[in-house]
Amino acid sequence: GQNIDQPTEMTATEGAIVQINCTYQTSGFNGLFWYQQHAGEAPTFLSYNVLDGLEEKGRFSSFLSRSKGYSYLLLKELQMKDSASYLCAVRAGELTGGGNKLTFGTGTQLKVEL
Amino acid sequence: DTGVSQDPRHKITKRGQNVTFRCDPISEHNRLYWYRQTLGQGPEFLTYFQNEAQLEKSRLLSDRFSAERPKGSFSTLEIQRTEQGDSAMYLCASSSTGTGGRTEAFFGQGTRLTVV
Numbered sequence: 001g002q003n004i005d006q007p008t009e010m011t012a013t014e015g016a017i018v019q020i021n022c023t024y025q026t027s028g029f030n031g032l033f034w035y036q037q038h039a040g041e042a043p044t045f046l047s048y049n050v051l052d053g054l055e056e057k058g059r060f061s062s063f064l065s066r067s068k069g070y071s072y073l074l075l076k077e078l079q080m081k082d083s084a085s086y087l088c089a090v091r092a093g094e095l096t097g098g099g100n101k102l103t104f105g106t107g108t109q110l111k112v113e114l
Numbered sequence: 115d116t117g118v119s120q121d122p123r124h125k126i127t128k129r130g131q132n133v134t135f136r137c138d139p140i141s142e143h144n145r146l147y148w149y150r151q152t153l154g155q156g157p158e159f160l161t162y163f164q165n166e167a168q169l170e171k172s173r174l175l176s177d178r179f180s181a182e183r184p185k186g187s188f189s190t191l192e193i194q195r196t197e198q199g200d201s202a203m204y205l206c207a208s209s210s211t212g213t214g215g216r217t218e219a220f221f222g223q224g225t226r227l228t229v230v
Contacts, residue, residue, distance in 0.1 A: 042221040104156030
């Protein structure tokens with residue numbers, strides 16, 4: 001099975017940098033995803049890691065260490081609109097394509113303050 | 115609009131009634147997923163289709179739940195004899211079987227079900 005842990009809440013200041021951690025234990029691994037979800041809205045895709053290392057995409061970066069079962073999402077130059085829930089999700093299944101489902105953590109509610 | 119669409123957006127029903135939700139995925143996506151999300155939680159996997167074949171069902175999906183994707187395009191999720199515990203946001207997502215492993219799922223806006 002899958003077990004995914006991330007902090008429930010975080011608070012940061014506008015313009016600052018925040019790191020949201022995610023640890024996971026899985027019976028199979030085929031990629032880790034980060035999604036952003038504003039209240040009452042659908043989750044939207046932010047980033048994807050399947051190999052160890054850092055993936056950068058504008059103000060957002062995501063890091064993966066498969067040996068440690070660990071990922072983080074880094075948000076730079078925080079803006080008020082970044083206040084949202086950030087969901088860490090692990091995809092299990094074979095790389096050749098069986099079972100593409102995502103297992104999500106409970107989400108980290110980020111509050112950006114002035 | 116070429117995103118994932120779900121209908122209805124909101125549904126209020128009395129306990130014991132049946133409800134059906136519809137999902138229209140992104141047209142070129144062959145995979146379709148249903149998830150359920152309650153307040154303060156991440157989405158929980160319910161079931162998954164590749165084309166018209168239902169390949170996996172979660173143990174969360176009791177006998178009162180059934181999903182179909184008859185022509186490999188839109189999908190329906192039916193809940194029979196609804197219970198108050200069924201109150202949640204039901205999310206649909208779709209993805210493609212792309213190469214290189216990066217086949218992120220795109221989510222619809224969800225159907226919020228309230229059972230009274």
